[in-house]
Amino acid sequence: MRDISCQTISETVARLCQEATSLLPDDVLQALKKARDKEESPLGQKILDQILENAELAKKEMLPLCQDTGTTVVFLEVGQDAHIVGGDLNECIKQGVIEGYDKGYLRKSMVERPFSARVNTKDNTPPVIHTEIVPGDKLKIQVMPKGGGCENMSRLAILLPAEGKKGVTDFVLRAVEEAGGNPCPPIIVGVGIGGTAELAVSLAKKALTRKVGRPNADAEVVDLERELLEKVNALGIGPQAVGGRITALAVHVETHPTHITSLPVAVNIQCHSARLKEAVL
Amino acid sequence: MDIKLPLTDETVAKLRAGDDVRFTGVIYTARDAAHRRMVESLDKGESLPFDIRGQVIYYVGPTPAKPGQVIGSAGPTTSMRLDRFTPPLLAAGLKGIIGKGGRGQAVRDALKQYKGVYFIAVGGAGALLARQIKKVDIVAYEDLGTEAVRRLEVEDFPVIVCNDIYGSDLLEEGKSRYKLAVG
Numbered sequence: 001m002r003d004i005s006c007q008t009i010s011e012t013v014a015r016l017c018q019e020a021t022s023l024l025p026d027d028v029l030q031a032l033k034k035a036r037d038k039e040e041s042p043l044g045q046k047i048l049d050q051i052l053e054n055a056e057l058a059k060k061e062m063l064p065l066c067q068d069t070g071t072t073v074v075f076l077e078v079g080q081d082a083h084i085v086g087g088d089l090n091e092c093i094k095q096g097v098i099e100g101y102d103k104g105y106l107r108k109s110m111v112e113r114p115f116s117a118r119v120n121t122k123d124n125t126p127p128v129i130h131t132e133i134v135p136g137d138k139l140k141i142q143v144m145p146k147g148g149g150c151e152n153m154s155r156l157a158i159l160l161p162a163e164g165k166k167g168v169t170d171f172v173l174r175a176v177e178e179a180g181g182n183p184c185p186p187i188i189v190g191v192g193i194g195g196t197a198e199l200a201v202s203l204a205k206k207a208l209t210r211k212v213g214r215p216n217a218d219a220e221v222v223d224l225e226r227e228l229l230e231k232v233n234a235l236g237i238g239p240q241a242v243g244g245r246i247t248a249l250a251v252h253v254e255t256h257p258t259h260i261t262s263l264p265v266a267v268n269i270q271c272h273s274a275r276l277k278e279a280v281l
Numbered sequence: 282m283d284i285k286l287p288l289t290d291e292t293v294a295k296l297r298a299g300d301d302v303r304f305t306g307v308i309y310t311a312r313d314a315a316h317r318r319m320v321e322s323l324d325k326g327e328s329l330p331f332d333i334r335g336q337v338i339y340y341v342g343p344t345p346a347k348p349g350q351v352i353g354s355a356g357p358t359t360s361m362r363l364d365r366f367t368p369p370l371l372a373a374g375l376k377g378i379i380g381k382g383g384r385g386q387a388v389r390d391a392l393k394q395y396k397g398v399y400f401i402a403v404g405g406a407g408a409l410l411a412r413q414i415k416k417v418d419i420v421a422y423e424d425l426g427t428e429a430v431r432r433l434e435v436e437d438f439p440v441i442v443c444n445d446i447y448g449s450d451l452l453e454e455g456k457s458r459y460k461l462a463v464g
Contacts, residue, residue, distance in 0.1 A: 181382035236459030243455020
């Protein structure tokens with residue numbers, strides 16, 4: 001058993017919120033540079049130049065990369081031998097979000113009473129927290145400030161098993177095509193296949209925590225990722241949808257066994273400002 | 282092309298989908314909640330918080346300014362959400378809109394009818410775009426926080442013409458130019 005204090009967790013979350021919103025991860029930067037080299041559309045090239053320059057400026061001056069500093073999505077991997085002391089785990093993450101968004105001058109975008117009054121909670125809480133219990137005595141925290149533009153383009157379908165791979169491919173392509181410029185391409189496409197409705201959606205989001213372009217461990221899934229990336233980029237949507245070769249930087253697929261009657265498939269899109277920062281306590 | 286704001290009919294007539302433009306002058310911010318209020322005002326026959334004729338509205342909800350900054354990060358938000366509020370504002374004299382992503386048919390028709398232009402700025406380039414904003418004043422709906430209507434003075438603010446007054450649509454044309462047939 002190993003003690004991890006709530007205060008340390010809050011401080012870590014506060015720091016991750018600020019770093020994630022200003023520092024674009026290196027794998028994303030490299031993918032964007034590669035995209036700039038491959039892009040043939042002159043307008044698309046200009047847009048990618050602006051995106052890269054924006055990342056440099058945000059880093060240099062610790063400014064938010066994007067004004068939409070998102071819903072604060074937090075992925076936790078809690079070691080089963082870790083002991084959280086000094087408070088309620090979810091509450092100390094919330095405190096970290098409050099502090100991080102205040103000190104970082106980040107936008108507070110969360111509203112309560114979503115279908116009626118839509119009142120801003122004024123501190124960007126509550127965060128959306130996904131908790132997994134894993135072996136070990138550590139606590140891994142990943143903070144993903146997720147913008148509304150791309151999150152709003154999420155899709156779920158429960159296909160017929162007979163629709164198979166073609167059904168999955170058609171569904172993903174349709175989701176990306178309908179999203180157009182809204183999710184700020186070039187995008188990263190997260191796809192969850194299998195499980196139940198809510199698990200497929202969750203896998204699609206989880207797929208976005210993978211380093212950009214790092215393939216799935218399963219060879220058949222890797223083939224699907226490659227095929228989907230090729231087809232997504234063949235759509236011609238391009239950077240900010242002005243037309244071009246690079247619509248997506250990567251397609252990440254996660255799968256799970258499913259019921260004999262089902263074929264759930266979910267799409268969760270990440271914008272080019274693919275912000276993610278992690279710490280292990 | 283460098284353009285001094287506000288927009289005139291003469292300037293608007295020169296713009297074509299795909300043109301690179303830099304704005305210098307005044308633009309106004311407004312997004313969902315402010316649009317709802319402005320359109321309600323028009324419906325009631327009341328005046329808008331600023332004279333909208335010839336003006337440009339920027340769909341943006343900036344981050345709070347850090348000490349020493351005039352505005353925080355300030356990139357465009359998704360325009361489609363504002364589609365339902367846009368035709369009445371164009372009818373009232375609005376000439377330009379800056380956002381990101383495509384517009385629905387009703388907005389495209391209204392742009393043509395009222396000779397307005399829809400521009401896109403690079404979504405997710407909020408830090409870079411903020412650098413071109415030199416002065417900020419809140420002019421209405423302060424209670425809306427990030428969604429309040431602000432008057433921005435901008436210099437060399439980079440945008441691209443997406444929908445011109447002749448009915449051309451950059452996003453549709455761009456996509457068909459780069460679309461590939463894959464098996």
